[in-house]
Amino acid sequence: MEPSATPRPVDASELRLDLALQLLQQAGAMLPEAEPFSAAWLQGVVDALCDLSSKDALTGLVNRRSFEMALSREVDRVARSGESALLLVLDIDHFKAVNDNYGHAAGDLVIKAVADAIGQTVRPMDTVARVGGEEFAIILPSCLPTFGVTVAERIRERVAAMEVPVTPAQSLRVTISLGGAFAPQWVRSSSLLWMERADRQLYRAKAEGRNRACLESQVESLVSAEEKGMLFAVTQQESE
Amino acid sequence: MSTNMAPAAATSKSGRALARTLAVTSGKGGVGKTFVTANLAAALAARGQKVLVLDADLGLANLDVVLNLHPKLTLHDVFTEKATLEQAILPAPGGFHVLLAGSGMVEYSRLTPEVRDKLLYIIDLVKPRFDWVLLDTGAGISDVVLFAVSLATDVLVVATPEPTSLTDAYATIKVLATQQGRREVGLVVNQANRPGEGKLICGQLQQVLQRFVGPTPGQTFRLELLGEVKNDQAVRQAVLKRQLLLEHYPGSDAAQAIKALASKLLA
Numbered sequence: 456m457e458p459s460a461t462p463r464p465v466d467a468s469e470l471r472l473d474l475a476l477q478l479l480q481q482a483g484a485m486l487p488e489a490e491p492f493s494a495a496w497l498q499g500v501v502d503a504l505c506d507l508s509s510k511d512a513l514t515g516l517v518n519r520r521s522f523e524m525a526l527s528r529e530v531d532r533v534a535r536s537g538e539s540a541l542l543l544v545l546d547i548d549h550f551k552a553v554n555d556n557y558g559h560a561a562g563d564l565v566i567k568a569v570a571d572a573i574g575q576t577v578r579p580m581d582t583v584a585r586v587g588g589e590e591f592a593i594i595l596p597s598c599l600p601t602f603g604v605t606v607a608e609r610i611r612e613r614v615a616a617m618e619v620p621v622t623p624a625q626s627l628r629v630t631i632s633l634g635g636a637f638a639p640q641w642v643r644s645s646s647l648l649w650m651e652r653a654d655r656q657l658y659r660a661k662a663e664g665r666n667r668a669c670l671e672s673q674v675e676s677l678v679s680a681e682e683k684g685m686l687f688a689v690t691q692q693e694s695e
Numbered sequence: 696m697s698t699n700m701a702p703a704a705a706t707s708k709s710g711r712a713l714a715r716t717l718a719v720t721s722g723k724g725g726v727g728k729t730f731v732t733a734n735l736a737a738a739l740a741a742r743g744q745k746v747l748v749l750d751a752d753l754g755l756a757n758l759d760v761v762l763n764l765h766p767k768l769t770l771h772d773v774f775t776e777k778a779t780l781e782q783a784i785l786p787a788p789g790g791f792h793v794l795l796a797g798s799g800m801v802e803y804s805r806l807t808p809e810v811r812d813k814l815l816y817i818i819d820l821v822k823p824r825f826d827w828v829l830l831d832t833g834a835g836i837s838d839v840v841l842f843a844v845s846l847a848t849d850v851l852v853v854a855t856p857e858p859t860s861l862t863d864a865y866a867t868i869k870v871l872a873t874q875q876g877r878r879e880v881g882l883v884v885n886q887a888n889r890p891g892e893g894k895l896i897c898g899q900l901q902q903v904l905q906r907f908v909g910p911t912p913g914q915t916f917r918l919e920l921l922g923e924v925k926n927d928q929a930v931r932q933a934v935l936k937r938q939l940l941l942e943h944y945p946g947s948d949a950a951q952a953i954k955a956l957a958s959k960l961l962a
Contacts (some may be wrong), residue, residue, distance in 0.1 A: 682907050
């Protein structure tokens with residue numbers, strides 16, 4: 456279909472927006488303050504819907520869809536910049552037992568508490584996503600290999616230390632297992648591959664007894680500072 | 696450049712010698728990789744060689760821009776079976792042939808088994824028909840670039856004296872040595888500021904490679920300087936006008952350097 460040269464102006468009042476507005480209201484989203492059905496108001500509604508569709512309803516974290524977008528962006532960014540970026544995937548140990556023993560409402564409380572704990576342990580620039588039932592993923596841009604284990608362990612410890620009240624009389628403790636892999640530097644690759652590598656580490660953490668973090672052993676960076684120093688030693692002298 | 700990667704005298708079933716395949720790569724973009732490839736192709740053609748330049752920069756091909764070609768049929772059409780290989784191989788100025796990637800190839804900019812198979816298939820088809828197949832790869836060290844390079848018997852790395860270009864060239868050579876087992880790589884220093892700069896840079900790279908990539912027992916790594924192309928006004932003019940340096944400024948220092956590069960490859 457060819458786009459017409461002059462788009463027909465839309466009469467916003469003809470649009471059926473009741474379902475959209477209902478959704479926003481139910482999600483507790485602020486409706487735009489502009490004149491209803493004005494362009495600014497419509498933009499506000501669309502923005503609010505976009506925001507809603509990129510977040511997980513239970514935890515307010517980034518949902519799977521926008522996580523996948525963020526991960527692809529990060530792969531491309533790192534391929535160009537050569538920066539070090541870490542992907543962590545984690546999941547709550549024996550979560551099924553929580554649901555089975557305490558009910559799904561308790562399970563939801565645990566998921567929320569874990570989401571909050573992760574949020575408190577990472578930097579604002581990191582992307583924390585809920586990618587499945589009790590599965591989370593975190594993209595940590597500009598994270599140096601030497602800090603990878605420290606970050607993963609900090610998250611693990613924070614979760615293990617917290618008590619989640621599921622009834623006025625009962626609190627639960629849960630643990631998580633984490634897997635992590637650094638983005639391939641300089642190499643344009645796919646986000647799928649990066650996710651697979653992190654997942655493999657998560658399986659390893661589970662297999663090694665849970666409540667632990669396993670990171671893929673870091674291959675040495677392509678060009679070290681020492682190599683660069685040697686590379687430019689003579690050429691710099693020459694140009695002086 | 697001799698190579699121990701593949702015998703130079705490999706022959707097809709029909710008995711005709713298979714083309715020598717040379718991948719031209721750089722790590723960093725914008726260092727004149729496509730410029731060197733196109734003019735080297737013209738220089739080889741002038742020496743009576745049948746040359747094909749294959750645009751292996753699938754994501755961001757610009758061989759057509761450098762040569763001022765407006766192809767109707769491209770590699771994309773061959774991939775999608777809208778054209779035969781014969782239809783897509785076009786004569787270029789300078790007496791060589793090109794197989795252009797064209798637009799619509801973005802979907803092939805990541806290495807999938809499909810892209811791998813298609814590239815392999817194309818290379819196998821063109822090898823018996825030419826003396827030389829030059830693979831103009833994309834910038835960076837993406838898996839597509841590495842795969843394209845792995846298809847070639849010889850590798851030529853283009854670098855400029857700029858630090859970012861040198862670092863990326865070094866990273867590329869290191870990956871080729873460690874991941875593809877290359878023992879010999881050719882180097883062209885483009886935009887050299889003064890005579891001897893190419894030799895200096897090559898020596899420097901070789902030293903760092905020797906130290907950090909290290910010779911595996913019984914083998915040494917050799918980086919051979921095959922060309923030093925001066926930072927030449929004629930090059931800027933040719934690039935701006937989208938002309939071949941060798942056709943329009945044949946007497947320039949840069950053109951002489953490219954011809955010398957061709958001679959070294961044919962030696």
